[in-house]
Amino acid sequence: MTIGVLKESSPETRVSLLPEHVAIFKKLNVNVFVELNAGENAFVADQKYTEAGATVVSREDVLKNSDVLLSINNPASGDIDFLQSKILLGNYQPLYNYFLMQKFAEKNTTVFSIDMIPRTTRAQSMDVLSSQANIAGYKAVLLAANMFPKYFPMFMTAAGSIPPAKVLILGAGVAGLQAIATARRLGAVVEVFDTRPAVKEEVMSLGAKFVEVEGAADASKAGGYAVVQSEEFLQKQKMRIAESVAKSDIIITTAQIPGKPAPILITTDMLDKMKNGSVIIDLAAATGGNTSMTKNEEIVNYNGVNIVGNSMLASSMPYDASKLYGKNIANFLQLIIDKEGKLNLNFDDDLVKGTCIVHDGKIVNEKVANLKSN
Incomplete structure (x- = not known):
């Protein structure tokens, strides 16, 4: 399995994973592709990702060859065509972006929006709203x-x-x-x-x-x-x-x-x-x-x-913000990746289910789905 890290568009300076987080997935035999210069605004050089075991490639290669794509903010409009049957994880504010979620559904993209994770004691280590706030x-x-x-x-x-x-x-x-x-x-x-x-x-x-x-x-x-x-x-x-x-x-x-x-x-x-x-x-x-x-x-x-x-x-504060955000993301990913490094979308887990917005070609989050009638 391959996780892809996309570079964020300006003015965003953070990155979804730092090299220290890459090491977590290498131990699970998960490949990590990182877009060229993805960490430059967070003061992390491509060489650091390479040393941690990631492969630094072009944006198109990340989009084409990754099973799970990480982007803090909504991906660029030009990326949508590459998201067919992919898994997307980030901070997408779906309650304010219904029509974008509908586009993802049309592409059969599975979307996890980490800002929607149930705010329970168990979820504290994945709570990006708290770490960034x-x-x-x-x-x-x-x-x-x-x-x-x-x-x-x-x-x-x-x-x-x-x-x-x-x-x-x-x-x-x-x-x-x-x-x-x-x-x-x-x-x-x-x-x-x-x-x-x-x-x-x-x-x-x-x-x-x-x-x-x-x-x-x-x-x-x-x-x-x-x-x-x-x-x-x-x-x-x-x-x-x-x-x-x-x-x-x-x-x-x-x-x-x-x-x-x-x-x-x-x-x-x-x-x-x-x-x-x-x-x-x-x-x-x-x-x-x-x-x-x-x-x-x-x-x-x-x-x-x-x-x-x-x-x-x-x-x-892009470096420390990325450090905390990346740890939140790494903790969540370990809920949907098994010990053999294979994808396991366990929707019986309340955190996985609560964070999933789009799956199987439809909006599955009730709050977001209800926006259509409002």
Whole structure:
């Protein structure tokens, strides 16, 4: 059996597997083909892949000669014709890409989207959303610190005192918790809002203040995502967030709802009350953003407030992001490859079944299939 690693298109800098992950499959007698220069943006030379036992070839050779193809993002349109009866594994956001999934079905491609893996204890070692969100939360605070025209920590000097920066973090998932920890290490005062009361203890243990709003819908089974809330709760939420936004210097937003646009948590009225020089890093930009002015992959200056729409911050640390992502992928692949190095699609395994989007010429994931009628 052969696994093929494709080079990602710009602006993506990560790669699906590093040489250290190739060694795992060589022990299983699985061949690994790597596209020429696939790892260059993650600071990994082709020679390193060769030394690890992989074969470095052209993109066409990877596509033609691999049984399982790895690409972090959706493959290029020109690749579709090569995917007939292949297995494709990556991070494809199928809830936002129904028509692409339908194209894969027409090509009889079996598609595993690792971002859809059930978020259970057993799946933690394969959870790419968590491994990459951890990096995004860290980088979001560093990016904000670089853009913010003041200090983060408090300083008391002979020339006067500098108050600490006030940071508001909307969403205490993996990205939010890492953002809290990073902002606190830099000396900021941190407030956190989340609709899940269960995260209060974690937030406070990191030294942040938890902003509570009563009456939230239960989000315990949403896999770390936000859920649709009642109108009454949304009004309470809006008032409490508005109070915190007005006094904040830095805001990190992370709230997303699977298959739906990201909720607008910061309205134009709220932005109007923010101080000049304030910075918002919107990690939900790819699905619309958490502010009314967010534009994906752009920096918008609104009345002196810089709003950064960036859902790809993990790619700004390409080597470590690839290291973690590749380990997630290697762990998952070992669920569908037996000890003899042969393919074994065991759909009795809840992780294999839950991650599979397309198989046998049809969309098999219920949530994605239901999008056709919406």
